[in-house]
Amino acid sequence: xxxxxxxxxxxxxxxxxxxxxxxxxxxxxxxxxxxxxxxxxxxxxxxxxxxxxxxxxxxxxxxxxxxxxxxxxxxxxxxxxxxxxxxxxxxxxxxxxxxxxxxxxxxxxxxxxxxxxxxxxxxxxxxxxxxxxxxxxxxxxxxxxxxxxxxxxxxxxxxxxxxxxxxxxxxxxxxxxxxxxxxxxxxxxxxxxxxxxxxxxxxxxxxxxxxxxxxxxxxxxxxxxxxxxxxxxxxxxxxxxxxxxxxxxxxxxxxxxxxxxxxxxxxxxxxxxxxxxxxxxxxxxxxxxxxxxxxxxxxxxxxxxxxxxxxxxxxxxxxxxxxxxxxxxxxxxxxxxxxxxxxxxxxxxxxxxxxxxxxxxxxxxxxxxxxxxxxxxxxxxxxxxxxxxxxxxxxxxxxxxxxxxxxxxxxxxxxxxxxxxxxxxxxxxxxxxxxxxxxxxxxxxxxxxxxxxxxxxxxxxxxxxxxxxxxxxxxxxxxxxxxxxxxxxxxxxxxxxxx
Numbered sequence: 491x492x493x494x495x496x497x498x499x500x501x502x503x504x505x506x507x508x509x510x511x512x513x514x515x516x517x518x519x520x521x522x523x524x525x526x527x528x529x530x531x532x533x534x535x536x537x538x539x540x541x542x543x544x545x546x547x548x549x550x551x552x553x554x555x556x557x558x559x560x561x562x563x564x565x566x567x568x569x570x571x572x573x574x575x576x577x578x579x580x581x582x583x584x585x586x587x588x589x590x591x592x593x594x595x596x597x598x599x600x601x602x603x604x605x606x607x608x609x610x611x612x613x614x615x616x617x618x619x620x621x622x623x624x625x626x627x628x629x630x631x632x633x634x635x636x637x638x639x640x641x642x643x644x645x646x647x648x649x650x651x652x653x654x655x656x657x658x659x660x661x662x663x664x665x666x667x668x669x670x671x672x673x674x675x676x677x678x679x680x681x682x683x684x685x686x687x688x689x690x691x692x693x694x695x696x697x698x699x700x701x702x703x704x705x706x707x708x709x710x711x712x713x714x715x716x717x718x719x720x721x722x723x724x725x726x727x728x729x730x731x732x733x734x735x736x737x738x739x740x741x742x743x744x745x746x747x748x749x750x751x752x753x754x755x756x757x758x759x760x761x762x763x764x765x766x767x768x769x770x771x772x773x774x775x776x777x778x779x780x781x782x783x784x785x786x787x788x789x790x791x792x793x794x795x796x797x798x799x800x801x802x803x804x805x806x807x808x809x810x811x812x813x814x815x816x817x818x819x820x821x822x823x824x825x826x827x828x829x830x831x832x833x834x835x836x837x838x839x840x841x842x843x844x845x846x847x848x849x850x851x852x853x854x855x856x857x858x859x860x861x862x863x864x865x866x867x868x869x870x871x872x873x874x875x876x877x878x879x880x881x882x883x884x885x886x887x888x889x890x891x892x893x894x895x896x897x898x899x900x901x902x903x904x905x906x907x908x909x910x911x912x913x914x915x916x917x918x919x920x921x922x923x924x925x926x927x928x929x930x931x932x933x934x935x936x937x938x939x940x941x942x943x944x945x946x947x948x949x950x951x952x953x954x955x956x957x958x959x960x961x962x963x964x965x966x967x968x969x970x971x972x973x974x975x976x977x978x979x980x981x982x983x984x985x986x987x988x989x
Contacts, residue, residue: 500726501645507700507724508637508649512656514593514693515633518686519569519626520660524809526562526619528668528802529679534558537612561615565623566911572627573903577896581749585632586702592632593694596625600687607680618683625690631903635895638887639703640724642733643952647828650884651820658813658875665806700724709741709892736954743956744893755897763965764889764898767947772902774836774939775882776909779843779932780874782917783867784808791864804864808871815875827951828881828888829943835877836940842870843929843936850926888950888958 534554541549549557580588602618634653641649668674673682701707701720708717717737721730755761784805791801823831846866853859890898920928948961 500728501642501724503700503726504640504645504649504724507640508652510693510696510700511589511633511636512652513689514589514596514697515629515636516653516657517660517689518596518622519630520657520662521664521686522565522619522622522626522660523664524661525664525668525682525685526565528665528670528674529682530558532676532679533561533612533615535676536607540610540612543610557612561612561619563911563915564616565619565626566907568620568623568625569627569630570623570904570907570911572624573631573900573907574627576628576631576903577752577900579628580632580635581896584702584706585636586697586700588628589632589636590694590697592625592628593690593697595621595628596690597687597694599625600684600690604680604684604687615683622686627903627907630906631899634883634887634902635899636703638884639705639892640720642725642730643736643954644824646888647823647884647951648820650887651816651823651880653883654816654875654879655813655820658809658816658879662806662809662813665802665809669802669806705737705740705892708737709744736956739954739956740891743959744891749893750897752897752900755894755901758894760959760963760966761890761894763946763962765901767889767943768886768898768901769905770939770942771832771878771882771885772905773909774935775878776906776913777932777935778839778874778878779929779936780812780871780879781910781913782929782932783870808868811868812871812875812879815872816880819876819880822876823880823884824951827949828885829947829949829951831877832881832885832947833940833944835873835879835881836936836943838873838877839870840933840936840940842866842873843933846870847926847929847933850929853926885947885950888953888955889962891955891959 537554537557538549541547576588599618599621602614602621606612606614606618634650637649637652638646666672667682667685673679673685701716701723702711704717704720704724707713707720721734725733750758756765791804792798796804819831846863849859849863849866853863886898886902887895917928920931924930946965948958948965950958953961
């Protein structure tokens with residue numbers, strides 16, 4: 491307890507910056523994923539009423555559904571475009587500047603949402619959703635890189651796991667504000683969709699007071715004075731020479747290394763296994779079954795004979811469990827390590843998903859199976875939050891060095907958005923074809939990911955970027971050819987300071 495309080499006081503600048511990055515980073519993504527479903531009926535009614543007022547006749551129900559589907563899916567298109575351009579822009583203009591511009595995009599999007607009903611234009615919803623998607627595409631790529639680079643080794647896992655904490659907090663608050671008693675009603679739904687303009691405004695005001703990441707200032711900019719100033723602001727008083735030495739070693743190792751583009755990244759032999767894990771971990775995160783669980787949960791709750799008016803509150807309970815389990819993950823990740831939480835989470839999710847498939851297939855034979863299925867949904871979400879949800883971002887940030895990180899996170903964001911779009915398109919058809927056995931697909935992916943991760947992923951807890959690179963060199967080149975960068979860099983210049 492004393493150590494936690496001491497860290498909180500010493501690293502208060504770091505924790506403040508994590509908070510500012512979170513509310514404008516992964517938080518809006520989670521909010522819009524959950525909030526959009528609550529005013530769906532009101533938006534479809536608004537589309538039809540607007541069309542009648544303009545042209546004097548109603549739209550066909552199928553046309554209304556098509557427009558509604560496009561409103562939902564255009565968010566993913568914007569997100570994918572944002573992710574694709576983010577790597578180039580952050581390399582050229584810095585992460586901080588790009589995130590500030592992202593806030594301006596989010597503010598413009600919120601204005602479109604807030605005034606769409608007043609302007610009697612459903613096209614403004616489409617534009618707003620596209621801009622929100624583009625903004626969150628930038629934020630989801632910048633946020634994990636930024637928090638990973640501003641953190642010392644002992645807090646890097648915690649800092650990276652806050653990505654999941656803010657994302658799930660966004661989901662929960664989207665569910666809360668989406669309730670019809672608050673903003674999810676016929677008169678206030680435009681304010682619900684415009685709500686994240688407030689978080690964008692807060693970050694826009696606060697972020698200029700914080701520095702660029704220390705590693706960026708030293709490695710990319712070569713500005714030692716700004717580097718030391720950032721260290722002092724974020725990490726406080728104390729002896730940080732060991733951390734400084736690690737960053738200097740990374741700088742020396744990347745002195746002759748250029749920032750690689752995506753295609754060059756795929757051709758680079760020294761990054762082969764890092765890319766294997768990036769693709770595997772991100773695919774398993776999106777296709778773990780958690781999004782499908784949310785999709786199928788309403789049917790399970792109805793089958794368990796819960797009243798329709800209670801189901802949104804039960805779904806809110808599911809979202810709250812995911813948020814709380816992500817917070818638990820952030821407190822455990824530095825104690826148990828990333829590999830254990832990831833593998834352990836996969837194994838528990840496999841077990842729970844197997845039971846859920848069985849209970850769903852038997853629910854018509856035994857009445858109590860409905861209630862067992864509800865319990866399993868809660869358990870699955872908890873296992874996901876404690877395991878893959880929090881550990882994934884930490885691992886991906888740590889296995890790539892400063893020069894390769896922008897392109898790696900471009901791939902990270904693209905995989906995330908593409909699978910989100912594909913799952914949204916095909917999962918209803920999978921459910922229609924396979925019924926309660928639809929989760930077998932996700933089970934297969936989880937089994938493969940758990941075995942692959944257990945056999946090959948090295949633990950990154952408490953290691954510098956160069957130490958992690960050394961571990962991966964053993965996989966990329968074989969143990970005999972692995973490059974021992976520690977010895978080569980030990981005589982590089984260092985500079986000492988007392989903060």
